[in-house]
Amino acid sequence: MxxxxxxxxxxxxxxxxxxxxxxxxxxxxxxxxxxxxxxxxxxxxxxxxxxxxxxxxxxxxxxxxxxxxxxxxxxxxxxxxxxxxxxxxxxxxxxxxxxxxxxxxxxxxxxxxxxxxxxxxxxxxxxxxxxITERRKYEQELLRAKAQAEEQREQLAQANELLTSKNEQLTRINSDLDSFVYTASHDLKQPIENMAGLFQELRRTVTFHDPEAADMMGMFTQALQQILTTIKGLTEVVQLQRQLEQVPLELVVLQPFTEEIIRSLQQVNGQNATFTLDFAAAPTVCMARPGLHSMLYNLLSNGLKYAEPGRRPHIRVSTAASDDATVLSVQDNGRGIDLTRYGRQLFQLFRRFHPEVVGSGMGLYLVNRLAHQAGGRVEVDSTVGQGTTFRVYLPQHTTCQLS
The missing domain is CATH 3.30.450.20 (PAS domain)
Known part of the structure; x- marks a missing residue:
């Protein structure tokens, strides 16, 4: 059928x-x-x-x-x-x-x-x-590939071991340097303050007949003040570093946190600046509170300090989401920085790009260091005469708790 x-x-x-x-x-x-x-x-x-x-x-x-x-x-x-x-x-x-x-x-x-x-x-x-000629060729290729993989694995293991050793060495060096800076700044602070006090007493009790003496006295006072500012900045960097090692991460709500910093800046600077805050894209960031405070304080104070003469300062603080990071941006309409000329020096310690404005040259160094310590990075866009935008990329942490 x-x-x-x-x-x-x-x-x-x-x-x-x-x-x-x-x-x-x-x-x-x-x-x-x-x-x-x-x-x-x-x-x-x-x-x-x-x-x-x-x-x-x-x-x-x-x-x-x-x-x-x-x-x-x-x-x-x-x-x-x-x-x-x-x-x-x-x-x-x-x-x-x-x-x-x-x-x-x-x-x-x-x-x-x-x-x-x-x-x-x-x-x-x-x-x-x-x-089995082709099969034998294939087996030989597999053996060669396996041998190469083993060799590369050994090389990678050696490289990782070397990298671990170097990282441990760098950690020890950084710790030693921080201890040295802290000790040196602490030991120098008291003699410099004594010198400043003696100099003030000298100016009060002694009469100088040389017409150039007044200018020289002013220059000496300014130099002493610069030394004290530098020592204070170095101490602050090391103290903050040590403090952050002991402080847990927090999920900080940005709106009230930033408003508090702005109020303190307005009281100190007394400038008629305007601020725009937009945290709708990311209302919170996960970071140690003292580090975030220092970072925002330095960026906002720079926006006020380096305002363009004759132009009312306007600073915009906002957030955005980018992959696994929260981007915290601070944009001003100030003097701007010539990145073509100074880009590689931007975050170096004691580097200043507007000598006519009083400063220690430590703010951006501290901002960059804090960002890296938090596992992030800082990017900068700037146009001379128009303003600067700092974007801080901070990693998101799923275990971070709201404070």
């Missing part, structure tokens, strides 16, 4: 059923041979002869199967394969290399079956050989 699937089968060409078995043997896609139990070759197909480059008469009854193998393969055949055939009557997928007549080699996989006579005595070994 026919089925619907039968109708889909093409009509069979009867010539396909008349396959010549001798031709199939001779031109099979694999090598065939037969040999006596001692290995003497009695029959080989054309495929195997073409691989080896021999004539049939050069091999049949003249050579043994194991003689076609390389030295190592011959030893393996005689000590492992032949005894295994006698025990199991067959072996499968043994890897050998055939020696061609021209001296080259051909990698093959061998299957063999031992036939016995009616008395169970070994009679004939039938052998099938498969060319």
């Amino acid at each position: 026919s089925t619907p699937n039968d109708e889909l089968l093409p009509e069979l060409d009867l010539r396909l059923t008349q396959e010549n078995l001798d031709d199939l043997y001779e031109h099979a896609p694999c090598g065939y041979c037969s040999c006596l139990p001692d290995g003497t070759l009695v029959k080989l197909n054309h495929t195997l002869l073409s691989w080896l480059g021999y004539e049939r008469s050069e091999l049949v009854a003249r050579q043994c199967l194991q003689q076609l193998f390389t030295v190592g393969g011959r030893l393996h055949y005689e000590t492992h394969c032949a005894p295994l055939l006698l025990v199991r009557n067959q072996v499968r997928e043994l890897s050998y290399s055939l020696r061609r007549k021209d001296g080259s080699t051909l990698p093959v996989l061998m299957n063999a079956q031992l036939l016995r006579d009616s008395d169970e005595q070994p009679l004939l070994v039938r052998v099938t050989l498969f060319d």
Whole structure:
């Protein structure tokens, strides 16, 4: 009874059923041979002869199967394969290399079956050989790739070990430098303050008749004040660094936090500046509160300090989301910075770009250091005469708790 699937089968060409078995043997896609139990070759197909480059008469009854193998393969055949055939009557997928007549080699996989006579005595070994040249190339490529990967892994491990060592060394150096700066600034502060006090007493009690004395006294006073400002700044940097190491991260609400800083700045500076706050995109940031306060205070005070003469200062503070970071931006309409000229020096300690404005040159250094300590970074856009925008990228922390 026919089925619907039968109708889909093409009509069979009867010539396909008349396959010549001798031709199939001779031109099979694999090598065939037969040999006596001692290995003497009695029959080989054309495929195997073409691989080896021999004539049939050069091999049949003249050579043994194991003689076609390389030295190592011959030893393996005689000590492992032949005894295994006698025990199991067959072996499968043994890897050998055939020696061609021209001296080259051909990698093959061998299957063999031992036939016995009616008395169970070994009679004939039938052998099938498969060319695995491409497979061997692939295996060699895999081995090379594995060796390269191992070498790269070792190099990476060494590089990581070296990097860890360098980081530990840098951490120790930074700690030593901070301790040195703190100690030096602390030890210098009292003598400088004493010197300033003595100088003030000198100005009060001594009369100078030299007309240039007043200018020199003013310059000396200014120099003393600059030294005191620098010492105070150095102490603040180290103290803040140590303080932040002990302070936990907080989820700070930016609106009231920033408004409080603005009120304190307006009381000190007394400038008629306007502020725009826009924290809709990210109302909070995760950072240690003292560090965030110092960062915003320095950026906002710079916006007031470096205002363009004759222009009312306007500062805009806003947030935006960027991948896994919150971007805190402070934009002013002040004097601007020539980034082409000073870009690489922007965050260096004691670098100042507007000498006509009083400052210590530590604000931007501190901002950059605080951002890096929090795992973030600072980017700057500025146009001379138009203003500057600082963007602080702060990483988001899922474990940060609202204070």
